[in-house]
Amino acid sequence: MNMRETFPFTARIGMRALLLSRMTQPPPSVAIGPPLQRSPSTERVVRPTARDVAQLAGMALGTVSRVVNDVPTVRQDARDKVLAAMAELGWKPNAAAQHMRGRASRIVGFIFSDIRNPLYASMIKGAEDVLSRQGYTLMVSSSDGLPEREIALLDLFGQRQADGLIFAISQESHAGVQATLSQAGYPFILLEREMALRAGSVGADHDGGTRHATRYLLELGHRRIALVSGGQDNRVGRDRLQGFVDAHHAAGVALDPSLIRHESFAEEYGFRQTQLLLDHAIPPTALLVLGQHLLRGVLRAIRLKGIAIPQQLSLIVSNDSELAQLATPAISAIRYDAYALGREAAQLLLQRLREGPDWTPTRIEVPTEFVLRDSCAAPPRATPSPSATAASSRTPRP
Amino acid sequence: MNMRETFPFTARIGMRALLLSRMTQPPPSVAIGPPLQRSPSTERVVRPTARDVAQLAGMALGTVSRVVNDVPTVRQDARDKVLAAMAELGWKPNAAAQHMRGRASRIVGFIFSDIRNPLYASMIKGAEDVLSRQGYTLMVSSSDGLPEREIALLDLFGQRQADGLIFAISQESHAGVQATLSQAGYPFILLEREMALRAGSVGADHDGGTRHATRYLLELGHRRIALVSGGQDNRVGRDRLQGFVDAHHAAGVALDPSLIRHESFAEEYGFRQTQLLLDHAIPPTALLVLGQHLLRGVLRAIRLKGIAIPQQLSLIVSNDSELAQLATPAISAIRYDAYALGREAAQLLLQRLREGPDWTPTRIEVPTEFVLRDSCAAPPRATPSPSATAASSRTPRP
DNA sequence: TTGTAAGCGTTATCAC
DNA sequence: GTGATAACGCTTACAA
Numbered sequence: 102m103n104m105r106e107t108f109p110f111t112a113r114i115g116m117r118a119l120l121l122s123r124m125t126q127p128p129p130s131v132a133i134g135p136p137l138q139r140s141p142s143t144e145r146v147v148r149p150t151a152r153d154v155a156q157l158a159g160m161a162l163g164t165v166s167r168v169v170n171d172v173p174t175v176r177q178d179a180r181d182k183v184l185a186a187m188a189e190l191g192w193k194p195n196a197a198a199q200h201m202r203g204r205a206s207r208i209v210g211f212i213f214s215d216i217r218n219p220l221y222a223s224m225i226k227g228a229e230d231v232l233s234r235q236g237y238t239l240m241v242s243s244s245d246g247l248p249e250r251e252i253a254l255l256d257l258f259g260q261r262q263a264d265g266l267i268f269a270i271s272q273e274s275h276a277g278v279q280a281t282l283s284q285a286g287y288p289f290i291l292l293e294r295e296m297a298l299r300a301g302s303v304g305a306d307h308d309g310g311t312r313h314a315t316r317y318l319l320e321l322g323h324r325r326i327a328l329v330s331g332g333q334d335n336r337v338g339r340d341r342l343q344g345f346v347d348a349h350h351a352a353g354v355a356l357d358p359s360l361i362r363h364e365s366f367a368e369e370y371g372f373r374q375t376q377l378l379l380d381h382a383i384p385p386t387a388l389l390v391l392g393q394h395l396l397r398g399v400l401r402a403i404r405l406k407g408i409a410i411p412q413q414l415s416l417i418v419s420n421d422s423e424l425a426q427l428a429t430p431a432i433s434a435i436r437y438d439a440y441a442l443g444r445e446a447a448q449l450l451l452q453r454l455r456e457g458p459d460w461t462p463t464r465i466e467v468p469t470e471f472v473l474r475d476s477c478a479a480p481p482r483a484t485p486s487p488s489a490t491a492a493s494s495r496t497p498r499p
Numbered sequence: 500m501n502m503r504e505t506f507p508f509t510a511r512i513g514m515r516a517l518l519l520s521r522m523t524q525p526p527p528s529v530a531i532g533p534p535l536q537r538s539p540s541t542e543r544v545v546r547p548t549a550r551d552v553a554q555l556a557g558m559a560l561g562t563v564s565r566v567v568n569d570v571p572t573v574r575q576d577a578r579d580k581v582l583a584a585m586a587e588l589g590w591k592p593n594a595a596a597q598h599m600r601g602r603a604s605r606i607v608g609f610i611f612s613d614i615r616n617p618l619y620a621s622m623i624k625g626a627e628d629v630l631s632r633q634g635y636t637l638m639v640s641s642s643d644g645l646p647e648r649e650i651a652l653l654d655l656f657g658q659r660q661a662d663g664l665i666f667a668i669s670q671e672s673h674a675g676v677q678a679t680l681s682q683a684g685y686p687f688i689l690l691e692r693e694m695a696l697r698a699g700s701v702g703a704d705h706d707g708g709t710r711h712a713t714r715y716l717l718e719l720g721h722r723r724i725a726l727v728s729g730g731q732d733n734r735v736g737r738d739r740l741q742g743f744v745d746a747h748h749a750a751g752v753a754l755d756p757s758l759i760r761h762e763s764f765a766e767e768y769g770f771r772q773t774q775l776l777l778d779h780a781i782p783p784t785a786l787l788v789l790g791q792h793l794l795r796g797v798l799r800a801i802r803l804k805g806i807a808i809p810q811q812l813s814l815i816v817s818n819d820s821e822l823a824q825l826a827t828p829a830i831s832a833i834r835y836d837a838y839a840l841g842r843e844a845a846q847l848l849l850q851r852l853r854e855g856p857d858w859t860p861t862r863i864e865v866p867t868e869f870v871l872r873d874s875c876a877a878p879p880r881a882t883p884s885p886s887a888t889a890a891s892s893r894t895p896r897p
Numbered sequence: 898t899t900g901t902a903a904g905c906g907t908t909a910t911c912a913c
Numbered sequence: 914g915t916g917a918t919a920a921c922g923c924t925t926a927c928a929a
Contacts, residue, residue, distance in 0.1 A: 148684055150921090150922055150923085151922065151923065151924095152922080152923095160899080160900090161899060161900045161901075162900085162901085162922095162923085162924095163899070163900060163901075163902095163924080163925080164898090164899060164900080165923095166923065166924055166925080167899085167924090167925095169923095170924080174898060174899085175898075175899085176898060176899085179898080179899080191682055193654060193657055193658045194658060194922085194923070195658065195660060195921095195922055195923070196658045196659045196660060197595040197598045197599055197604070197659075197660050197921095197922080197923090198595075198599060198905090198921075198922035198923040198924090199922085199923060199924075200595050200905090200923095201595055201596060201599060201904090201905045201906065201907090201921090201922080201923070201924090202904080202905055202922090202923055202924045202925080203905070203924080203925095204923090204924080206595070208638075215624065216614075216620050216623050216624050216627070217617070217620045217621055217624050219615065219617060219620070222614050222615045222617070222620045223615055225614055225639070226613065226614050226615050226641060229614075229639075229640065229641055230641075233640065238638050238640065238655065238659060239638065239639055239640070240606075240636050240637065240638055241623070241627075241637055241639050242627065242631065242636065242637070243624060243627055243628075256591060257636065259591055260591045260592060260593065260594045261594045261595075261636060262593060262594060262595050284589055286546055423821035423822065423825065424821065424825065427821065427822060427825035427826065428825065429827060548905090548906055548907085549906065549907065549908095550906075550907095558915080558916090559915060559916045559917075560906095560907085560908095560916085560917085560918095561908080561909085561915070561916060561917075561918090562914090562915060562916080563907095564907070564908055564909085565908095565914095565915085568908080572914060572915090573914070573915085574914060574915090577914080577915080592906085592907070593905095593906055593907070595905095595906080595907090596905075596906035596907040596908090596921090597906085597907055597908075598907090598921090599905090599906075599907065599908090599920090599921045599922065599923090600906085600907050600908045600909080600920080600921055601908080601909095601921070602907090602908085
């Protein structure tokens with residue numbers, strides 16, 4: 102017999118105890134913990150099953166299933182009885198059991214370094230708005246930028262039967278992650294990345310954005326434009342550098358390699374490299390900061406030196422941020438719609454899920470936009486350096 | 500026979516097609532969509548099962564299970580054979596199937612209005628860092644502030660067999676949400692909210708924070724302090740009002756009810772009410788803005804009127820934000836650690852899960868902190884209004 | 898049109 | 914110690 106205790110479960114009004122905050126907590130570790138340990142005394146609330154519904158409705162188990170799955174060959178009165186029983190018991194089909202019978206889990210994983218990055222938060226919301234409408238639920242996890250954790254998460258999503266994954270991998274070339282990914286058993290979409298794997302990808306047009314911004318500076322007359330960035334190991338970094346170089350070529354302006362610093366996205370790197378650049382024998386008249394966190398460090402270094410923006414130094418940042426908008430002066434920025442990026446990623450994944458493994462991997466590009474604020478001006482007439490005065494001509498690009 | 504195709508699945512290198520961005524997309528709807536529709540041709544990659552592992556290892560199915568669950572009564576050579584087969588096939592236990600056998604799902608749901616709110620993002624990260632270490636995975640969903648969607652999500656997490664939920668409900672008193680919650684069948688922790696339900700809750704000490712800030716203004720000599728806020732329908736709003744009132748009482752200062760505006764958290768409300776307050780017969784000399792989004796509108800109204808902060812008007816905001824930090828002048832703020840809040844919520848949920856239904860519902864309070872910036876000063880000697888000069892005495896609270 | 902039963906991938910309870 | 918085997922809650926042929 103399968104009869105259970107009565108429903109519904111009553112809610113008791115509980116008293117509240119006021120605790121003073123306890124805030125001790127060891128730092129996050131890499132391990133996901135014993136993936137699915139034995140749970141000693143898993144107190145599970147007694148939930149009704151389809152069998153209970155069938156019994157209450159006086160129908161067979163199969164009929165309950167047919168009703169929830171909208172199989173047309175169910176007589177109206179039978180359907181009504183089942184529906185009534187469902188409502189009475191508050192029964193909802195168990196997704197795990199449905200999945201066991203070959204149904205898709207409708208779970209999509211999402212891995213990024215840290216959800217506190219507002220860009221990721223927007224991407225998640227964009228993806229969620231698309232996916233939730235199709236009955237998918239998002240499982241999100243932070244990798245904290247650790248490939249080992251990414252691997253663990255990839256395995257975890259496998260165990261958890263995810264139908265697909267949206268992934269902003271930390272290091273495109275990490276062999277372990279690549280290997281895990283290629284055997285993951287579920288399709289994935291790369292965010293702002295590119296790999297030699299059969300995967301869709303979605304990214305912003307950083308190439309075009311950076312080219313546009315660089316050309317703008319060149320047209321203002323700048324001839325020594327510095328670049329501070331990170332990420333040699335991902336598509337974003339490569340695209341940005343490409344745009345920077347292309348703009349110089351197109352303008353016929355020689356590019357001084359000593360003005361390019363692209364080893365890290367860290368704030369301190371921005372601080373240090375800006376100091377070095379400003380101390381350069383022939384310092385740059387404009388600075389392209391490609392990385393949100395870098396900007397803080399860059400601004401600190403500029404202020405420390407007492408350099409005036411934009412009179413002595415023009416500044417452009419990518420991507421846009423509150424800091425860029427609210428700084429004094431407001432910083433011109435290369436921006437893109439992160440929400441749209443997430444939305445496109447979700448749509449691409451859905452398409453892949455619809456079309457199956459024969460699907461042709463696709464890359465979707467989201468446009469970037471150059472937002473002109475108060476941080477750009479023509480270069481100062483004479484470079485602060487004693488030498489080189491001929492360089493500061495004001496001609497727009499030839 | 501249960502023999503499958505061979506593993507592992509090889510990864511083919513795919514070519515990439517470059518599509519120009521397509522950005523059409525209907526607006527988000529409330530419906531979660533047909534919760535778990537029939538998926539017409541769910542292409543599932545053939546995954547190995549424990550049975551395959553057993554066969555390859557030349558052992559029985561049960562032994563495979565014993566090995567993954569670390570049952571001690573397995574001989575070493577048997578264990579080795581199974582382990583080898585597992586590795587060869589890349590097999591991982593199917594979490595859904597494990598759950599079917601009574602194991603906890605180790606899924607925790609998280610509902611908030613919009614993940615793009617940086618406070619929620621931090622809370623999620625805090626919760627994730629605690630939960631992931633115990634093998635739990637977070638399912639996150641936005642309600643967009645719609646109770647109907649909250650109800651749908653509560654049901655969804657039930658279907659998806661969540662072990663528990665962390666919830667920042669939109670309207671504490673919504674009957675439908677209350678009813679769904681009380682029959683959810685899984686425990687939940689309320690974030691920054693309070694309800695007459697058997698639930699744990701975690702919140703910041705807005706009462707104390709607001710009291711502290713108000714007292715500070717009173718000690719500066721302010722006697723007409725205005726309050727712009729929203730959320731009469733949740734604990735945060737009530738706590739803040741309480742702190743505001745208490746500080747006045749403690750200082751023996753009468754409180755003018757016409758200076759209290761607390762109907763909405765919307766930017767436009769902040770804009771409009773600030774205009775009205777500044778046009779007041781006896782305008783306030785200080786303004787407490789309790790709500791992140793309000794601040795934008797408030798600042799706009801103040802600038803539009805050409806009022807100088809802090810010379811003519813002192814300003815304090817809750818909670819802290821980039822805008823508060825970067826505005827000119829920087830705005831003093833009441834802040835709290837949202838990451839800690841999420842962490843505490845997760846720990847409370849874990850405790851509840853450990854202790855079972857007999858657990859005593861607990862409220863955890865996270866401290867707030869008053870960050871003094873450049874937006875506060877003593878009130879101007881004479882109020883701009885022609886009347887009332889006696890009111891602007893400078894005595895600290897008696 | 899509806900009831901019956903096999904089976905999804907595990908775990909747990911039996912025997913052996 | 915290890916091998917069968919019966920569940921778990923559901924879907925889906927197949928019978929009736």
